[in-house]
Amino acid sequence: MTKNIRFSNLDRKKTIAKLKGETFDLVVIGGGITGGGIALDAASRGLKVALVEKNDFASGTSSKSTKLIHGGLRYLKQFDFWLVKEVGSERAIVHNLAPHLVLPEKMLLPLIENGSYGKWLTSIGLKVYDILAQVTGDDKRKMLEKKEALKLEPLLPKKILKGAGYYAEYRTDDARLTMETIKTSLQYGAMPLNYAEVTDFIYEEDMVAGVKVKDTALNTEFPIKAKYVISAAGPWVDELRGINNSKKGKRLHLTKGVHLVFPYEKLPIKQSVYFDIPDGRMMFAIPRGKITYIGTTDTNFNENKDSVKTDVADAIYLISAVNNMFPKINLEMEDIISSWAGLRPLIHEEGKSASELSRKDEIFTSDSGLISIAGGKLTGYRKMAERVVNRVAKKMEEDYGISVKDSDTEHIPLCGNDFKKYKYVKKYIAEIHERLTPEGFSQYDAWYLVTNYGKQTETILQYYSKQKEDDHVLGMAKAELKFTIENEMVQTPMDFFIRRTGRLYFDIDSIRNLMEPILAEFKTIYKLDDEVINSYRKTLEREMDEHSNFSLDRI
Secondary structure, eight states, X not given: OOOOOOOOGGGHHHHHHHHHXXXXXXXXXXXXXXXXXHHHHHHHTTOOEEEEOSSSTTOSGGGSSOOEEOOOGGGXXXXXXXXXXXXXXXXXXXXXXXXXXXXXXXXXXXXXXXXXXXXXXXXXXXXXXXXHTTOOGGGSOEEEEHHHHHHHOTTSOTTTEEEEEEEEEEEOOHHHHHHHHHHHHHTTTOEEESSEEEEEEEEETTEEEEEEEEETTTTEEEEEEEEEEEEOOGGGHHHHXXXXXXXXXXXXXXXXXXXXXEEGGGSOOSSEEEEEOTTSOEEEEEEETTEEEEEOOOEEOOSXXXXXXXXXXXXXXXXXXXXXXXXXXXXXXXXXXXXXXXXXXXXXXXXXXXXXXXXXXXXXXXXXXOEEEEEOOGGGHHHHHHXXXXXXXXXXXXXXXXXXXXXXXXXXXXXXXXXSSHHHHHXXXXXXXXXXXXXXXXXXXXXXXXXXXXXXXXXXXXXXXXXXXXXXXXXXXXXXXXXXXXXXXXXXXXXXXIIISOHHHHOHHHHHHHHHHHHHHHHHHTTOOHHHHHHHHHHHHHHHHHHHOOOGGGO
């Protein structure tokens, strides 16, 4: 098992001093899953790596996906066999790297009258999907008759249902996967830093030789020197190409994807469903613990990238689609308890709609040596990282005569993974439940801890045992906070409630109960004054309102 290395903003000044004082082989811009994957790939090959993220890790696209490690079945309709093969094969690899975070999820694809998928096409498509993705055993697709489909999911529309396809996918928490990937890169000497915005590039003989960074946490600026710079900034890639005066040729095309969250009781499906929308698109409904979430939209986006919100129109569109597919369900706007909206940084193709754009990644290299990578999918992050680091490895051989070994991230377990197989994850959840039951915790609490932290749960439980709280829920939240501050670079309450724990999306009510005591902990640990704490409180309240309030006065 990979060991925890202290990774804390309490050590921020020391970290910045090291970043300023050394010359790196590679600086990675962007702390999402792509940037994190690049840092791990490069560092594990022996390169000296720094990573900077202008906000918090995973604060952009990498906490706003559908949270599936999936093979992209719909790309078969676009005849994008290469993409299906790569991401389909990657699912099992990423599952093995983090079986506590990447969980098997059976997917039901209902076949309905006049739907997008007919029985024959679905059978052939899923068979091709299995072959391309090298699916084996019980995960292979099955075709179900109407009666079998209704037994699996009684909420399906009996009148128009003709049968279903049944196949395997994997579910994850994208922000947690990003965090554990970045933490694993620490084992190989990588130096990641959040709240560190690149404002310009350093040049030597007209070639990029590092970055100028503005530290928004300590309000200071500093340089990081490096042989090479990779921009993996997602939706912000073109902005950095603009700073580098290399924004030419292909460009990004941003599309917005929205998801809505409901109490499980409001949409009590038995497993994930991938279903038709009347306009010809497809969408997901996915049960997860206390909630069920649905999504997604796919619309062009040309507004402020730092403020991507779920519009009332988005919510109406998704709710209407669910009510159309599940006639026994009558979701309404007031049933929404949370939501999220994120951007897909796709490569622009003239004449194609948002949904038609390819999800393939592309690499751009400017005349001054800035390497940028954009496009791609969450599932393919590891291969994207391998490809772009291969580009750096080739340059290092040409420029310095240094030979860089091949990627081996396929065999590097992520932090928290000390499980040989998924069945051991389930056993561990049962063990944690048994240990926590006398304390008043539920099976959900055990599931939540293990599927967020894996074997790092043991460290959190050690912290919990030292808490002197009558309220066991608060005691555990404080233990989580201590763990994430000391090991996961939590700087603000938003980092904790949104990206490290997922509470804003999956358990929003818990924030209302925990906000004040957690703010008090921040005040003590970071020695903050009342003004800063009040600003945090207002930000949290605003985030909760923006994600959950869809009353008519928002129109």
